[in-house]
Amino acid sequence: MGEKLCLAARWAIPVVGEPIHDAVVVIDNGIIEGVYARPQFNSIYKNQQIARAEDYKEAVIMPGxxxxxxxxxxxxxxxxxxxxxxxxxxxxxxxxxxxxxxxxxxxxxxxxxxxxxxxxxxxxxxxxxxxxxxxxxxxxxxxxxxxxxxxxxxxxxxxxxxxxxxxxxxxxxxxxxxxxxxxxxxxxxxxxxxxxxxxxxxxxxxxxxxxxxxxxxxxxxxxxxxxxxxxxxxxxxxxxxxxxxxxxxxxxxxxxxxxxxxxxxxxxxxxxxxxxxxxxxxxxxxxxxxxxxxxxxxxxxxxxxxxxxxxxxxxxxxxxxxxxxxxxxxxxxxxxxxxxxxxxxxxxxxxxxxxxxxxxxxxxxxxxxxxxxxxxxxxxxxxxxxxxxxxxLKMDHLIGSLQAGKRADIAVFALPPAPLSDTEKETICPYNLLISGGARLRDLLVDGQFIVSEGKLSRN
Ligand SMILES: [Zn+2]
CATH class of the missing domain: 3.20.20.140 (Metal-dependent hydrolases)
Incomplete structure (x- = not known):
C-alpha cells in the first residue's frame, strides 16, 4: 500500500476537461489517483490515511x-x-x-x-x-x-x-x-x-x-x-x-x-x-x-x-x-x-x-x-x-494531463496576488491568469517525486 500525497489549491487545470475550483489532486506511488473538487474529495477520502498534504491556496495545480x-x-x-x-x-x-x-x-x-x-x-x-x-x-x-x-x-x-x-x-x-x-x-x-x-x-x-x-x-x-x-x-x-x-x-x-x-x-x-x-x-x-x-x-x-x-x-x-x-x-x-x-x-x-x-x-x-x-x-x-x-511524443497515455492513471508529473504555480474577494477570484479564467505573466513556480513533481520544492531543487 503506497503512501498517498494530496495537493490542494484554488484551481486545478487538468487540461483534459474543465478547470476545477478549490481542487485536490491525489497521488499514490507516483501515479495520479484522482482530481477532485474539495467536497467530493472530502466524502471519498474521509477515512483514508494521507501521508502528506500540501495546501497551496492561491495557486494552480497542472500537468508539468x-x-x-x-x-x-x-x-x-x-x-x-x-x-x-x-x-x-x-x-x-x-x-x-x-x-x-x-x-x-x-x-x-x-x-x-x-x-x-x-x-x-x-x-x-x-x-x-x-x-x-x-x-x-x-x-x-x-x-x-x-x-x-x-x-x-x-x-x-x-x-x-x-x-x-x-x-x-x-x-x-x-x-x-x-x-x-x-x-x-x-x-x-x-x-x-x-x-x-x-x-x-x-x-x-x-x-x-x-x-x-x-x-x-x-x-x-x-x-x-x-x-x-x-x-x-x-x-x-x-x-x-x-x-x-x-x-x-x-x-x-x-x-x-x-x-x-x-x-x-x-x-x-x-x-x-x-x-x-x-x-x-x-x-x-x-x-x-x-x-x-x-x-x-x-x-x-x-x-x-x-x-x-x-x-x-x-x-x-x-x-x-x-x-x-x-x-x-x-x-x-x-x-x-x-x-x-x-x-x-x-x-x-x-x-x-x-x-x-x-x-x-x-x-x-x-x-x-x-x-x-x-x-x-x-x-x-x-x-x-x-x-x-x-x-x-506519443506519450499521452503517460503525461500531459491530470487524469487518474497518469504519471504524477505536476507543476504548481502561485497566482499573482490580486485584491479580489473569493467570489470575484472564481470568475477569472485560470488559463488567462496562468499566462498573464505573474505566475511563479512553487513545486514541480516528476513521477510523484518533488524535483523543485519551494524554490529549491531536490537534487543538485
Ligand atoms: Zn533549434
Missing amino acids: LINLHSHLDYSALRAFATDLPFYQWIRELMLRARDWTADKFFQSALYGARLAAFTGTSTVVDSSFSGQAAKALAQVGLRGVVGLEIFGLSDAESDNSWSNWLSRFEALSETDFAPLREALEKQTITLTVSPHAPYTVCPSLWLKAATWAKKFNLPVLAHLSESLEECQWIASGNETVHEFLTYALRVDTDSEKLKPRWAGRGLTPVKHLKNYGLLNEWLIAAHMVHSDSDDLTILAEHNVKVAHCPRSNARLKNGLAPYSKMLEHGITVGLGTDSLASNDDLSLLAEAQFALNAHRLKPGIEGKEEGEHHLPTARQLVEAMTMEAAIA
Whole structure:
C-alpha cells in the first residue's frame, strides 16, 4: 500500500476537461489517483490515511510543462549575439562552442535543465549536439527525450556519417553516468536521433535516421522551414546558406562530388522531405515558420508534429509561424523555447505569453481570407505545452494531463496576488491568469517525486 500525497489549491487545470475550483489532486506511488473538487474529495477520502498534504491556496495545480524543442547544450550562451541575422548567429554559435569539452557542455546543459525545472517544465525534448543534455536532465531528475544530433550533406558520405553517429549513440546509451543509466532503465529519459535540418542533412542520411527511429518507435527531432533562406536554398539556391555551408560547415557544395542534386528543384522544404519519404507520424518539426497551405495539408496528411518556437523565431528575425492555421489543418502543435542562445529564458509560460501577444500583433496574416483573424487562446497554448506535446511524443497515455492513471508529473504555480474577494477570484479564467505573466513556480513533481520544492531543487 503506497503512501498517498494530496495537493490542494484554488484551481486545478487538468487540461483534459474543465478547470476545477478549490481542487485536490491525489497521488499514490507516483501515479495520479484522482482530481477532485474539495467536497467530493472530502466524502471519498474521509477515512483514508494521507501521508502528506500540501495546501497551496492561491495557486494552480497542472500537468508539468513539456518543452517540445530545446538545445540545453547551449544554455551557457544566454544573451549571446542577440542582434545577428540567423546564419551569422548560427556561425558564431558554432565558433563559440567549437572547443568546448564534454564537461563544459554538461555544465551548460545542467544550467539549462535547472532553469527548465525552476519554470515548471517536467519534460524536455532536446536536440543535443554533444549528448550531454541527457546527463543533465537525468541529474536534475526531469523526464526527457534527447535526440543526438546528426549532420551530413553529402549523399556519398552518408554511410560513414551514419556509422559514426551510431557509435556515438551507443556510447551514450551505455553511459557509466549513474543518474542517466538509471533514467534510461526507468525510461524517464529516452534517446533518439535528431537530423539537424534539410540544409545540413542530405536525404539519404535522413532516411537512415528516419528508418532507424521508426524501427524503435522513436520520435525524430528536426528543424524545418525555419528561415526564408532555407526555403530559398532548397527551392533554387541562396547565397547566405551557400556561404554558411562553405565557411561554417566546410562543405563545398559546388564540387561535383558534394553537389546536393536534390536541391534547386523549386520545392518547399516540406515537399522536398515528402519527395524522399521522410515525413511521417514520428517527425517532430521545429519552427515551420515559412509554410504555405499546401505544406500544412501535407504535414497534416502525414501526421507530422510541430514545435512552435515564437520567441526564438523573433530573436533570429525569422518571422511568426502560422500557429492557428496549423491547428485548423488538424496538426498537433506543441511549444518550444529553443535554446538560451536564442531566447531570454526557458520558461514555457513566458513563451505562451509571448505567443499570445505576437499573434495578436499580426491580424490578418493567419486568416483564411485577408483581414480575418484567427487568434490563439490561452487555453490552446496551455494545451500546446501539455497534452498536445504529449500527443506529439506519443506519450499521452503517460503525461500531459491530470487524469487518474497518469504519471504524477505536476507543476504548481502561485497566482499573482490580486485584491479580489473569493467570489470575484472564481470568475477569472485560470488559463488567462496562468499566462498573464505573474505566475511563479512553487513545486514541480516528476513521477510523484518533488524535483523543485519551494524554490529549491531536490537534487543538485
Ligand atoms: Zn533549434
